[in-house]
Amino acid sequence: MGEVTGMGNELTVKYNELTAEEFIFLWESVWGNAPTLEQTRLAMEHTLFRVSVFDGENIVAMARMNGDMGLAYYIKDVIVRPEYQGRGIGKMLIDELFRFINDNGVSGTDIFVELAAMPDKISFYEKFGFSANEAQRLGIMYKVK
Ligand SMILES: CC(C)(COP(=O)(O)OP(=O)(O)OC[C@H]1O[C@@H](n2cnc3c(N)ncnc32)[C@H](O)[C@@H]1OP(=O)(O)O)[C@@H](O)C(=O)NCCC(=O)NCCS
Incomplete structure (x- = not known):
């Protein structure tokens, strides 16, 4: 856990504590129509690294990193609550995710980080430093039987 100052409020940063309920709350605050609690609990459990930011008791931002630690890192669900946007919190989240790669990736190697x-x-x-490449993103909402 860490303290962040200089953004008007004193915010607290937590690592790997983001819960499914908090995730759904933040998701709803910007995108609506959140995934189910069961899916989200499973996702939180298997996420490599979760960052959450609190103003007092209230969650105001989150981000998470998926991947295999060696070759591939994938940034997901970077969300800052609308009332807290534009104060540097989004930047801080990305900095935390890069720090995670630095702390865990093989030193001296180049690692592809995607989002x-x-x-x-x-x-x-x-x-x-992110930039688009010629690869197109393909996706399917696959129905689990
Ligand atoms: C995108 C998002 C995470 C940015 O968070 P934020 O806390 O407002 O961003 P910051 O205040 O840290 O901004 C950092 C820098 O990015 C710039 N910035 C922020 N949002 C931007 C945007 N949409 N387009 C371009 N620049 C942007 C800021 O001006 C700032 O620039 P500076 O460093 O030159 O001053 C936030 O707007 C958000 O949560 N949006 C809704 C959810 C979402 O769409 N997430 C992204 C999924 S793709």
Whole structure:
């Protein structure tokens, strides 16, 4: 757990404590229509690294990292609650995720870090060095039998 100051409020950063309930709350606050609690609990359990940011008792932001630690890291669900956007919290989340890679990746190697971004968020990620490549993102909502 860490303290972050200088953004108006004193915020607390927590590592690997993000719960499924908190995840769903933040998801609903920006995207609506969150996944189920059962799916989300499983996802939290298997996420490599979770970062959450609190203002007092209230969760205000989160981000998580999936991957295999060696070759592939995938950033998911970077969300800052609308009232807290524009204060540097999003940047802090990405910095925390990069720190996780630095702490765990094989020293001296290059590791491909991926994410999917909506068009209006691309320039946010470009600030950290992310860029689009020619590969297109393919997806399916696969129905589990
Ligand atoms: C995208 C998001 C995480 C940014 O978080 P934030 O806390 O507002 O960002 P910060 O205040 O840390 O901004 C860091 C820098 O990015 C810039 N920035 C923030 N949002 C931006 C955007 N949508 N487009 C371009 N630049 C942006 C800021 O101006 C700032 O620039 P500076 O360092 O030159 O001053 C936040 O807007 C969010 O949660 N949005 C809703 C959920 C979402 O869509 N997540 C992304 C999934 S693809």
